Amino acid sequence: MTSNPALAANTKPWRDPAAKPFISIRNVTKRFGDFTAVDDVSLDVYRSELFCLLGGSGCGKSTLLRMLSGFETPTAGQILIDGQDMAGVPADKRPTNMMFQSYALFPHMSVEKNIAYGLLREGKSKAEAYERVGEMLKLVKLEKFASRKPHQLSGGQRQRVALARALAKQPKLLLLDEPLGALDKKLREETQFELVNIQETLGVTFIVVTHDQDEAMTLATRIGVMTEGVITQVGEPREIYETPKSRFVADFIGSVNLIEGKAGPAAPDLMRVETDDLGPVVVPPTAGLTQGQTVWLAIRPERVWLTREPRPDIANSVPGVVQDMGYVGHMSSYVVRLANGRLIRVTQANESRRDTPITWDEQVHVGFEPSDFRVLTQ
Numbered sequence: 001m002t003s004n005p006a007l008a009a010n011t012k013p014w015r016d017p018a019a020k021p022f023i024s025i026r027n028v029t030k031r032f033g034d035f036t037a038v039d040d041v042s043l044d045v046y047r048s049e050l051f052c053l054l055g056g057s058g059c060g061k062s063t064l065l066r067m068l069s070g071f072e073t074p075t076a077g078q079i080l081i082d083g084q085d086m087a088g089v090p091a092d093k094r095p096t097n098m099m100f101q102s103y104a105l106f107p108h109m110s111v112e113k114n115i116a117y118g119l120l121r122e123g124k125s126k127a128e129a130y131e132r133v134g135e136m137l138k139l140v141k142l143e144k145f146a147s148r149k150p151h152q153l154s155g156g157q158r159q160r161v162a163l164a165r166a167l168a169k170q171p172k173l174l175l176l177d178e179p180l181g182a183l184d185k186k187l188r189e190e191t192q193f194e195l196v197n198i199q200e201t202l203g204v205t206f207i208v209v210t211h212d213q214d215e216a217m218t219l220a221t222r223i224g225v226m227t228e229g230v231i232t233q234v235g236e237p238r239e240i241y242e243t244p245k246s247r248f249v250a251d252f253i254g255s256v257n258l259i260e261g262k263a264g265p266a267a268p269d270l271m272r273v274e275t276d277d278l279g280p281v282v283v284p285p286t287a288g289l290t291q292g293q294t295v296w297l298a299i300r301p302e303r304v305w306l307t308r309e310p311r312p313d314i315a316n317s318v319p320g321v322v323q324d325m326g327y328v329g330h331m332s333s334y335v336v337r338l339a340n341g342r343l344i345r346v347t348q349a350n351e352s353r354r355d356t357p358i359t360w361d362e363q364v365h366v367g368f369e370p371s372d373f374r375v376l377t378q
Contacts, residue, residue: 021045028040052222053231062209069091111153136165140161174205193218225253246376255347257344258297258376263293268285270284275297278316281370297374298374303372307364308363319339334348
């Protein structure tokens with residue numbers, strides 16, 4: 001993260017209060033009968049962003065995307081794209097294109113004909129259309145596959161054809177609904193970086209819908225976390241992960257230990273929280289709390305210390321027993337059972353092969369630095 005505010009504002013316009021959003025979603029609601037799919041959502045997205053809408057199935061993210069594209073009409077609220085109100089503007093007249101999870105390629109057409117189809121339909125000459133097709137094939141590195149049919153391609157190659165077809169018409173805004181959902185894990189991870197490189201090369205604004213937290217963290221300039229039709233938090237990936245504003249966001253993004261307690265007395269630099277699981281814990285002071293108020297302490301597994309002997313330099317330390325563990329090469333994951341039965345998740349890097357690793361049923365100590373806790377009130 002840059003420390004220069006002026007530079008940050010130039011490269012990350014959402015940090016600049018004076019920046020004009022490219023997309024403005026204002027108090028948008030969508031109801032299907034008695035069911036509210038999107039509930040009074042307001043959101044600004046800036047030009048050339050790769051913005052991710054992240055949430056579980058049924059949270060409203062795809063419905064919001066379909067309203068941007070014109071395939072659904074808001075029940076209430078307003079959507080503006082590049083300053084133009086989209087009310088009454090049909091899908092084919094909007095400066096948008098949409099890429100679906102199924103890719104929807106024409107099976108009887110070659111790769112180049114699939115990409116050219118939309119250009120020819122809108123009246124481009126054959127020469128002009130195929131010149132653009134050549135540019136798109138080069139962009140997605142499929143020049144050698146121009147004459148192949150979709151069934152002769154891998155899943156990753158079909159995904160790139162669909163992306164090239166969506167970008168060929170040069171939309172101002174590309175909407176992608178679970179674009180990598182059909183790919184296996186390794187190919188998905190490789191394609192994520194390809195997608196980012198293509199987006200940065202063209203400078204087109206992307207809005208991506210996904211339920212995959214890792215995918216959103218890898219792709220996005222910013223993430224909007226959705227649940228039950230509302231956006232609960234918007235922020236850069238690091239901000240969403242390190243400083244969640246609620247238990248839902250903390251729990252939905254990655255793995256987290258959530259410990260309930262009561263706010264105790266606060267000093268200028270530390271505050272005490274009384275917990276049943278860890279006893280009294282010291283954490284950074286949080287403004288606006290009253291003594292005795294219920295709070296939740298969120299701490300990521302990689303922030304928890306795990307040692308065989310207690311460390312006197314760690315302010316918060318409790319004994320436990322390793323109940324479970326998993327080795328995944330560069331790191332190990334542990335589940336530690338405390339005396340009262342509470343389970344604490346710990347992740348440690350496997351830094352040295354010469355060390356004797358902690359293993360099942362060992363007596364251990366888990367430690368928590370005060371600054372690694374995030375104090376949540378909701």
